[in-house]
Amino acid sequence: MTPMLAVPFGPSRSGESARVTVGDPSAHPWRTMWLWTLLLLFPLACLALSLGIGRLAVPPDHVAGILLARWLPIEPRWTEIEARVVEFVRLPRSVLALLVGASLGMAGAALQGVLRNPLVGPQIVGVSSGAAFGGALAILLGAADAGVMAAAFLTGLGSVVVVHGLARVDGAARPLTLVLAGVVVSAFAGALTSLVSWLADPQSTLAAIVYWLMGSVAAASFDEVGLCATSAILGGGLLLLLAFRIDLLSLGDADAAALGVPIEPVRWAVLAAVALLVAGTVAVAGVVGWVGLAVPHLARFLVGPTHGRLLPASALLGGGFLLLVDCAARTLTAAELPLGMLTALVGAPVFALLLRRGVRAGSLA
Amino acid sequence: MALDAPVRRVVAIPIPSASMLVAVSGGTERLAAMNHLAKTAILEGVLGEFFPAARAIPSDVAGDGFVPNVEAILARRPDLVLQWGDRGPDIVRPLTEVGLPVLLLRYGTEDLARDWISMLGIATGERERAERLLEWRAAIAGRLTAANADLSETARPKVLYFLRFLAGQQVAGRDTYNDFVIRLAGGRNAAAELQGFKPVGPEQVLVMDPDVILLNGFEEALEPRHVLQHPVLRATRAARTGRVYKMPLGGYRWDPPSQESPLAWLWLASLLHPERVTVDLRATIAELYGWLYGRTPSAGQLDRILRLSIQGDAPGYAPFNG
Numbered sequence: 001m002t003p004m005l006a007v008p009f010g011p012s013r014s015g016e017s018a019r020v021t022v023g024d025p026s027a028h029p030w031r032t033m034w035l036w037t038l039l040l041l042f043p044l045a046c047l048a049l050s051l052g053i054g055r056l057a058v059p060p061d062h063v064a065g066i067l068l069a070r071w072l073p074i075e076p077r078w079t080e081i082e083a084r085v086v087e088f089v090r091l092p093r094s095v096l097a098l099l100v101g102a103s104l105g106m107a108g109a110a111l112q113g114v115l116r117n118p119l120v121g122p123q124i125v126g127v128s129s130g131a132a133f134g135g136a137l138a139i140l141l142g143a144a145d146a147g148v149m150a151a152a153f154l155t156g157l158g159s160v161v162v163v164h165g166l167a168r169v170d171g172a173a174r175p176l177t178l179v180l181a182g183v184v185v186s187a188f189a190g191a192l193t194s195l196v197s198w199l200a201d202p203q204s205t206l207a208a209i210v211y212w213l214m215g216s217v218a219a220a221s222f223d224e225v226g227l228c229a230t231s232a233i234l235g236g237g238l239l240l241l242l243a244f245r246i247d248l249l250s251l252g253d254a255d256a257a258a259l260g261v262p263i264e265p266v267r268w269a270v271l272a273a274v275a276l277l278v279a280g281t282v283a284v285a286g287v288v289g290w291v292g293l294a295v296p297h298l299a300r301f302l303v304g305p306t307h308g309r310l311l312p313a314s315a316l317l318g319g320g321f322l323l324l325v326d327c328a329a330r331t332l333t334a335a336e337l338p339l340g341m342l343t344a345l346v347g348a349p350v351f352a353l354l355l356r357r358g359v360r361a362g363s364l365a
Numbered sequence: 366m367a368l369d370a371p372v373r374r375v376v377a378i379p380i381p382s383a384s385m386l387v388a389v390s391g392g393t394e395r396l397a398a399m400n401h402l403a404k405t406a407i408l409e410g411v412l413g414e415f416f417p418a419a420r421a422i423p424s425d426v427a428g429d430g431f432v433p434n435v436e437a438i439l440a441r442r443p444d445l446v447l448q449w450g451d452r453g454p455d456i457v458r459p460l461t462e463v464g465l466p467v468l469l470l471r472y473g474t475e476d477l478a479r480d481w482i483s484m485l486g487i488a489t490g491e492r493e494r495a496e497r498l499l500e501w502r503a504a505i506a507g508r509l510t511a512a513n514a515d516l517s518e519t520a521r522p523k524v525l526y527f528l529r530f531l532a533g534q535q536v537a538g539r540d541t542y543n544d545f546v547i548r549l550a551g552g553r554n555a556a557a558e559l560q561g562f563k564p565v566g567p568e569q570v571l572v573m574d575p576d577v578i579l580l581n582g583f584e585e586a587l588e589p590r591h592v593l594q595h596p597v598l599r600a601t602r603a604a605r606t607g608r609v610y611k612m613p614l615g616g617y618r619w620d621p622p623s624q625e626s627p628l629a630w631l632w633l634a635s636l637l638h639p640e641r642v643t644v645d646l647r648a649t650i651a652e653l654y655g656w657l658y659g660r661t662p663s664a665g666q667l668d669r670i671l672r673l674s675i676q677g678d679a680p681g682y683a684p685f686n687g
Contacts, residue, residue, distance in 0.1 A: 055569045081571055081600050088596040089568045139532060142586065198428070201402055201583075208532030208584075211564060216533065218566045221596075334556075334572075335538075335563035 035302060039313055043098060043320035050094040050323050051086065053331055058082045067091070093220040097326040098319040099228040100217065100285045101295075103235065103277040105318020108292025109299060109310050110239045113250040114270045115178055121293030122278040125182035125271075128289070129189040130159025131282035136196040136209045148212075149227055149283035156279030159185045160271050174253075215286040215340030217326055224284040231280025236315065238273040242266060243307035250305070288340050290347025291318050297354040321346075368466065371490025372445040376438050378427045378456075379470055380406055382447045382481070384617040387412060388624035388657050389485040389495050397441040398423040400431065409585075411670060412616045415660040435459045445488055473542055475506075478622035498624060498657070505627035506549060509634050512641045513551035522637050524552035525575035525603070526620070528562050530591060531584050535564050542622055543579075550633035551641065552577065567597040577637065578603040580611040582618040587611065588675045607680050610636065615650065615670045616658065624657065632671075636681045646671070646685055 051067070052060050062078040066086045069076065076083070108121045115125070122128045134155030138148040166181035167174065193213070200206035239246070245266045248256040253263050281288065299313040322339075325346060329337040374397035377383040383403035387393055393416045399407075401424035407413055408420065425437045431449055433456060438446060446460055450469030460467045468484060471477050479499055486495020513521075526543040529535040537543035538559030547554050555575035556565070578601065580587050589609040592598050603609055612620040612629070619629035628650055634642040647667050654662050662670070664687045668677075671685045 055566075055572045084597050084600045085568050085571060089566065089571075093566075201405065207529055207535070211529070211533035211535070216564075218564065219533065330566050330568070334558050334565065334569055336566050336569075338564075 039302070039316045043102075043316050043323065046320040046323040046327075047094055047098060050097070050327050051090050053327060054085065054090060055331065055334065056082070056085050058086060062086075063090075089220075092222050092225050093217050093326065093330075094323060095225050096217045096220040096228060096284060097323045099225065099232050100281040100288060101291055101322025102315035102319035103228065103232045103281050104288065104291040104322070105295040105299070105314035105316075106232075106236050106239055106311050107274045107277040108318075109296035109307070109314040110246060110270050110274055111292070112296055113246045113305075113307055113310070114267055116250050116252065117179060118297070119293075120179060120182075121290070122274065123186070123287075123289055123292070124179060125274075126159040126163045126185035126189060127156050127275050127278040128282060128287050129186040129193070130162075131156030131279045132213060132287050133189040133192045133196065134158075135212060135282060135286070136193050139209050139212060140196050140200050140205055142205075149224075152283040153231075153276075153279040155189070156282060157272070157275045159189055160275040164268065164271060211338075212286045213340075214338035215288040215343070216329070216336065216338060217285045218330065218336050220284070228280045228284045231276050235273040235275075235277035235280070236311070238269060239277075239311055240308075242270055242273070243311055246270060246307040247305075250307075286340065288322070288343055290343045290351065291322055294347040294351040294354070295321055297351065301354065301357075368445070368488060372443075372488050374441065374443045374445075375488075376426050376441055376443040376446045377403055378431055378433060378446065378448045379403070379472065381472070381617055381621060381623055382470060382485075383407055384410075384412055385481055385624050386447070386485055386489070387416070388616060389482060389491055389498065390489045391491070391494065391657070391659060392416065393419045393422065395489060396422055397443050398426045398438065400424065400427045406617060410614050410616055410618070411654075411662060411666055412658070414666065415616075415654075415658050431456050433460050435463055435465075438465065439463065472622070475542065475545055475622060475626075478626065482624065501653075502627050505630060509549050509551070509630055509642065512634070513549075513638065516551055516638075518553060521551055521553040522576035523555040523574070523602075524550075524577045524579060524633075524637070525555040525570065525573060526579040526581070528581050528620075529564075529584065530580060530587050533564055534567070534570070535562050536570075537561075538563055543620065546626075546630060546633060549630055550636075551638045552633070567595070570598055571600060574601055575603045576606070576608060578609045579620075579633070580609065582612040582614045582620050589679065590675075608636075610676055610679060610682075611672050613671050616654070625653070628653065632685075635684065639681055639684070643684075647687060 052063050062082055063086050065074050066078055066083050068074055104122065111120050111122065111125060112118055131152040134151035135148045138151035163178065163181045163185045166184065167177040197206060197209055200209055245261050248259050248261045249263065249266060257263055295318040296314045299310055299317050303309040303313040325342045326339060329339050329342055373395055375386055375395050376397055377386055377399040380400060380403045383396060383399040384407055386396055399422060404422065404424040413419060423441065425434060427433050431452060444466065446465050446467045448457055448460060448467050448469055451471045457467060457469065468488060470481055482495050482498050486492045524547045526537040527534060528537055536556045538556045538561055539554060540560060541562060544554045555573040578592055580589065589611060592609045593604050598604055612618065613632060615625050615628065617623040617625060619625060631644045631649065632646060635644050650667060650670065651662055654660055667687060673686060676682055677686055
């Protein structure tokens with residue numbers, strides 16, 4: 001039986017990838033331009049929508065005025081409350097949702113390429129659960145926001161190191177063993193998170209941990225935006241620099257090595273970048289699942305499997321997608337809906353649909 | 366369940382039940398063991414200072430999710446075990462299977478709190494104390510209802526209670542005990558459109574625009590300044606007028622139902638309607654503690670119960686200053 005993990009997942013040697021990527025636009029320059037224009041406009045449109053809607057009715061011209069008044073001499077016609085909502089609630093929250101979605105989209109795309117497995121995401125390889133454990137522990141210990149962020153960073157990175165260490169045999173880590181090691185580390189980190197919850201006072205810290213684990217950007221601040229932006233720029237930048245090498249890695253280790261790619265260092269660098277991206281999102285928004293799994297599939301469908309295009313497309317789609325979901329989370333009812341729940345409700349069926357198409361097209365075993 | 370004689374050795378698993386047992390039975394002598402969280406609740410409040418012996422009471426009788434540790438419980442040879450009655454049979458069956466007498470308690474409303482007091486009064490043979498406590502409870506509720514009877518809806522300040530604030534904001538909607546207290550004290554719940562305890566975002570809180578904000582007593586680090594200096598919430602009417610208060614912590618936290626609930630009602634009512642409800646709260650606390658716990662709180666203890674160090678200067682708080 002051919003293991004599913006052995007299925008080449010990326011630009012293939014024989015052009016098979018056209019079956020997955022019916023939208024591969026390389027042959028149509030005009031179409032390429034239109035596609036990228038739309039991809040760029042999508043998160044921007046979502047951002048405009050997100051800034052414009054909310055529980056407090058703020059007229060669109062007031063929203064625009066409040067935002068532009070920082071740079072332009074505009075006579076304020078809005079109330080102080082409107083200004084506070086737009087500036088301190090909607091703006092940081094929308095930008096944070098954008099950054100979290102973009103980070104997760106890129107992290108997922110890079111993971112799927114480097115592990116040659118269409119069914120992995122940050123949650124599968126242990127990064128999310130590792131970071132979640134660190135954050136929960138920090139909440140239990142009464143740490144402030146910065147402590148939660150630092151702990152999530154450290155344990156997120158730590159779990160990747162452990163996953164990689166577990167999977168290494170004779171100086172190399174096979175994709176299948178990497179995924180299995182991720183499952184092991186995820187389970188262990190999950191147990192540690194359960195232990196933290198067990199230790200937490202049900203009347204105080206437990207509820208905070210549970211809410212944080214469900215995922216939310218409701219308490220977004222500019223500090224969190226700064227932190228997530230830093231991890232997004234560093235992690236995302238590194239992935240973009242490595243995009244071509246990820247392409248080669250996704251051909252398989254033997255072919256990549258034959259083409260002169262230093263397999264282990266590159267895979268390490270990609271995993272570290274992914275850990276940075278995911279830990280940044282977990283620290284500020286808790287565990288938001290499915291974005292990193294489902295969004296790269298949609299992006300691959302639109303722009304093809306080449307990571308130089310796939311990574312930015314996943315970032316743009318992921319950012320816009322999470323912004324839309326967060327708009328729903330904060331406006332559908334007077335109470336906040338958990339973001340992680342909504343991304344799963346939307347992401348899982350979308351992923352199922354894409355998976356089904358892939359199977360029909362014969363590109364997924 | 367029938368008890369042959371007043372119980373002498375009680376194992377208390379539900380968190381508020383330990384301090385309520387102390388109140389109804391007048392001391393910690395009958396508390397054979399308790400949940401470690403119940404012990405924390407006792408030790409962090411004034412009861413820990415009143416009854417230093419409580420520190421030595423074992424707290425190893427329940428684990429995760431109030432699952433009883435049957436062997437530890439049996440080792441304490443209790444004649445009664447108090448356990449939650451509304452959290453499923455899995456946390457009860459292990460107790461009944463080994464033949465332990467169990468009193469199941471449900472929680473969260475004023476009626477249920479009154480039931481606790483009567484049941485514990487019967488079990489401990491302290492019916493009279495329990496009845497006196499219930500009468501006092503009913504008298505204060507009656508007094509507040511009468512004082513606020515002619516209040517129009519608009520004359521009731523909009524009050525918002527935060528069950529959580531520091532990590533994920535959660536407020537009390539309708540059908541919560543806090544909704545009942547807000548109403549009784551002459552307010553109206555700013556979050557009445559929500560059902561139960563629900564997470565909200567700061568924008569939603571601005572839309573609710575409460576006149577008064579109450580902060581929970583569970584999050585130790587939480588203080589009114591967190592609202593007063595919050596970049597968004599400081600635009601609420603409550604923050605602009607400084608009417609942001611943290612719930613006091615006496616023999617038990619004052620936000621959920623307890624033996625001390627009427628003190629919390631009086632505290633809130635005098636903050637909302639000082640012209641209608643005048644009360645010497647410090648004297649009332651001292652009087653209640655005198656017969657409930659057999660101790661007289663010092664001025665310093667009263668200051669800590671009412672949290673004067675963080676809100677002594679808040680509007681309406683002058684009558685509570687010693």
